[in-house]
Amino acid sequence: MNERFKRVGVIGAGAWGTALAQVATFAGHKVTLQAREPEVIQSIREDQQNHIYLKDVELSPDIRPTHDFADLADCDLILAVPPAQHMRATLKALAPYVKDGLAVVLCSKGIERGTDALMNEILKEVLPQARGAVLAGPSFASEVARGLPAAVTVACDDAQLCAQIARTLAGPTFRPYKSTDMIGAEAGGALKNVLAIACGISEGKGLGRNAHAALITRGFAEMSRLAVAMGAQFETMVGLCGLGDLVLTCSSTQSRNMSVGMALGRGMTLEEALAGKVSVAEGVQSAPAAVDLGRKFDVELPLCEAVNSVLQGEMDVRTAIEALLSRPLKVERA
Numbered sequence: 001m002n003e004r005f006k007r008v009g010v011i012g013a014g015a016w017g018t019a020l021a022q023v024a025t026f027a028g029h030k031v032t033l034q035a036r037e038p039e040v041i042q043s044i045r046e047d048q049q050n051h052i053y054l055k056d057v058e059l060s061p062d063i064r065p066t067h068d069f070a071d072l073a074d075c076d077l078i079l080a081v082p083p084a085q086h087m088r089a090t091l092k093a094l095a096p097y098v099k100d101g102l103a104v105v106l107c108s109k110g111i112e113r114g115t116d117a118l119m120n121e122i123l124k125e126v127l128p129q130a131r132g133a134v135l136a137g138p139s140f141a142s143e144v145a146r147g148l149p150a151a152v153t154v155a156c157d158d159a160q161l162c163a164q165i166a167r168t169l170a171g172p173t174f175r176p177y178k179s180t181d182m183i184g185a186e187a188g189g190a191l192k193n194v195l196a197i198a199c200g201i202s203e204g205k206g207l208g209r210n211a212h213a214a215l216i217t218r219g220f221a222e223m224s225r226l227a228v229a230m231g232a233q234f235e236t237m238v239g240l241c242g243l244g245d246l247v248l249t250c251s252s253t254q255s256r257n258m259s260v261g262m263a264l265g266r267g268m269t270l271e272e273a274l275a276g277k278v279s280v281a282e283g284v285q286s287a288p289a290a291v292d293l294g295r296k297f298d299v300e301l302p303l304c305e306a307v308n309s310v311l312q313g314e315m316d317v318r319t320a321i322e323a324l325l326s327r328p329l330k331v332e333r334a
């Protein structure tokens with residue numbers, strides 16, 4: 001009962017996919033890591049480092065990089081870690097190698113633009129024969145890959161599968177907490193990225209610590225309202241994958257989302273803020289989807305809407321801030 005999975009595969013050798021492959025080796029596994037770029041494969045094979053996406057971290061020799069999805073065919077646990085906008089295509093590429101009941105853990109934090117789908121909805125459409133779970137929570141890849149302590153949420157509506165995944169990935173420095181709330185874990189992970197852009201804008205504009213605290217608190221209220229309307233439990237939102245990840249991402253320049261926001265706050269255009277970046281800031285694509293979901297579920301999302309207006313070039317930062325501060329006074333509630 002609840003034995004560990006034996007053959008772990010990871011799809012996506014960005015910073016987080018590489019870090020999660022490393023986590024699985026800390027837990028004693030040999031891991032197949034599917035990478036898109038030949039230079040990433042070469043870098044891991046020759047130097048035991050991912051020079052492109054996770055610089056200066058010594059990787060375990062138990063990580064086996066490959067380009068070929070067929071090499072994942074004998075895995076019994078797959079961690080899917082592409083950028084959210086590429087999840088659908090990635091799962092389609094995996095499809096020929098998926099056996100009935102394969103466990104697929106969705107580790108990307110975003111909402112698909114155009115469909116407003118969370119990652120588990122995409123999994124159900126593309127690989128209905130697989131069993132899905134979500135991994136989310138406060139976890140900067142570089143810290144996790146270096147073996148610094150982190151606690152995350154693993155969410156799955158099948159409690160037994162959840163326990164099996166948690167047991168497979170748990171290690172001396174990586175502590176998964178179990179949950180059955182997949183929507184909450186996914187919504188928390190996706191929405192905190194949009195709110196981190198808001199906090200970055202505030203930081204870049206020099207609006208001070210009071211504004212920062214207000215943004216995190218009202219951002220939390222906003223993301224919880226939407227998540228609960230989508231079917232999440234409020235309890236999940238006060239956990240690692242909700243408040244925990246929001247606080248982390250809004251408080252460090254390690255965050256790509258916060259960094260993009262800071263660049264916008266300092267007066268750059270979005271194009272300038274993203275120029276030359278190989279890494280993904282998911283909030284940029286998730287913002288319009290979040291706004292869409294707010295309308296669909298009739299939930300007010302003033303901060304996400306303001307961020308989205310700035311990202312779409314519909315409002316400059318100063319006007320967005322003025323618009324937020326001049327809203328009618330409200331009763332404070334989550």
Ligand SMILES: NC(=O)c1ccc[n+]([C@@H]2O[C@H](COP(=O)([O-])OP(=O)(O)OC[C@H]3O[C@@H](n4cnc5c(N)ncnc54)[C@H](O)[C@@H]3O)[C@@H](O)[C@H]2O)c1
Pocket residue numbers: 012013014015016017018035036037053081082083084086090107108109110139140141142278279280281282
């Ligand atoms: N980096 C972190 O600290 C961290 C932590 C937790 C969750 N995440 C989430 O993990 C997901 C992946 O982020 P990351 O940080 O590993 O990536 P990254 O920013 O380090 O690298 C970009 C990734 O995008 C991939 N990519 C680019 N074009 C692609 C395409 N057309 N199809 C498929 N893949 C493509 C690249 O191969 C690479 O793996 C995101 O949803 C992110 O929010 C990241």
Ligand SMILES: O=P(O)(O)OC[C@H](O)CO
Pocket residue numbers: 109137138139140141193196245248249254255256257258280281282
């Ligand atoms: O760098 P970011 O903004 O993508 O955040 C990384 C992780 O999601 C933090 O938990």
